[in-house]
Amino acid sequence: MKSRLEDFPTELIFSIFDYFWAHELFYSFANINSRVDDIIFNSQLHISSDNQNILYIPHHVQSLILSTSPMSLEHFTNLRSLTLNRCHLDNIIEFPPCLLRLCIKNIDLPVTNIKLILENSTLVNVQLDLYHKLTVIPSLLNINKHLSNVQYLTINYISLNDIIELIQYTTKLKYLHISLFGINQQTITNFFTLPTLTRMTCLSMGISFDKLCSQFLSIYFPNIENLTIFTSYVDPNLFINSLEQLLINNLHFVKNLNISAQFNIHRLSTDNNNIETVATRFRTAFWIKRNCRVTFKCCNNDSHTIRLYLQTNKKLRTRPSRF
Numbered sequence: 001m002k003s004r005l006e007d008f009p010t011e012l013i014f015s016i017f018d019y020f021w022a023h024e025l026f027y028s029f030a031n032i033n034s035r036v037d038d039i040i041f042n043s044q045l046h047i048s049s050d051n052q053n054i055l056y057i058p059h060h061v062q063s064l065i066l067s068t069s070p071m072s073l074e075h076f077t078n079l080r081s082l083t084l085n086r087c088h089l090d091n092i093i094e095f096p097p098c099l100l101r102l103c104i105k106n107i108d109l110p111v112t113n114i115k116l117i118l119e120n121s122t123l124v125n126v127q128l129d130l131y132h133k134l135t136v137i138p139s140l141l142n143i144n145k146h147l148s149n150v151q152y153l154t155i156n157y158i159s160l161n162d163i164i165e166l167i168q169y170t171t172k173l174k175y176l177h178i179s180l181f182g183i184n185q186q187t188i189t190n191f192f193t194l195p196t197l198t199r200m201t202c203l204s205m206g207i208s209f210d211k212l213c214s215q216f217l218s219i220y221f222p223n224i225e226n227l228t229i230f231t232s233y234v235d236p237n238l239f240i241n242s243l244e245q246l247l248i249n250n251l252h253f254v255k256n257l258n259i260s261a262q263f264n265i266h267r268l269s270t271d272n273n274n275i276e277t278v279a280t281r282f283r284t285a286f287w288i289k290r291n292c293r294v295t296f297k298c299c300n301n302d303s304h305t306i307r308l309y310l311q312t313n314k315k316l317r318t319r320p321s322r323f
Helices: 010-017 022-029 034-041 111-119 160-167 209-220 236-249 271-280
Strands: 045-048 061-066 081-085 101-105 125-129 152-158 175-181 199-205 226-233 256-264 293-299 302-313
Touching: 010 034, 022 034, 022 045, 152 160, 160 175, 160 209, 199 209, 209 226, 209 236, 236 256, 236 271, 271 293
Parallel strands: 045 061, 061 081, 081 101, 101 125, 125 152, 152 175, 175 199, 199 226, 226 256
Antiparallel strands: 256 302, 293 302
């Protein structure tokens, strides 16, 4: 028996239409019949400013991508997701009441905009893909540190000091994805913990791995379960020592660990001996218990520049079966 789109239940058609951009929806399904047209008219829409020839009712818009100066959002009462591409928040006084996700791309973000984001109590997912390094000035924020409900935070360009200042205002954070570029000279004195955070992905550039461990990971995130780190050049022995101390003394709940690190091997020795020496460090009981797997690859066809890939998947203890 053949089925036609108009034979489907209305709820199923709504679910199908949710996968389409508004212009795709109108161009593909409009004028099939009056029932489908009525469903389209009442669907939650995904709008991009690149397709401005589409007529829509603002309170039907569920997600919005703007690549021009932000329009007034006061009529977008059901907006859940907002993406700003190369445009600023300057014209936005407040966000729509139901906004859950905010993505900002390819701009500089002043402190006043950071304050606007952190003062919003509905935002859950914030992604900041910026041109220049994000700078946080606590004296200019001057907001309640427990107001934000952000649980998923992505920042592509920030220093270690600034991310430490920023996460004080995201006390409900569960997942953090950051690209760290450098560390300021002043001493880090803000010591607190984020017990809610269980997942982190960190790209570390210009920060030694031992500093990343001792001044960041070991202090603020005691309950991490899934940790991914991409870092540049390391000293293999110092790298392994710092990692083992981090897991033994601080991060007791890590189940899944993925690390990529780069190091140089001595040109006067054979490649296999150097790599084998590093590989041997991961054959101890400590790493075997964590189900560790290590691989090595040459970088850019240079046999003396090696990238190490480490994966662990800590097995859960289970009660032995009687059978």
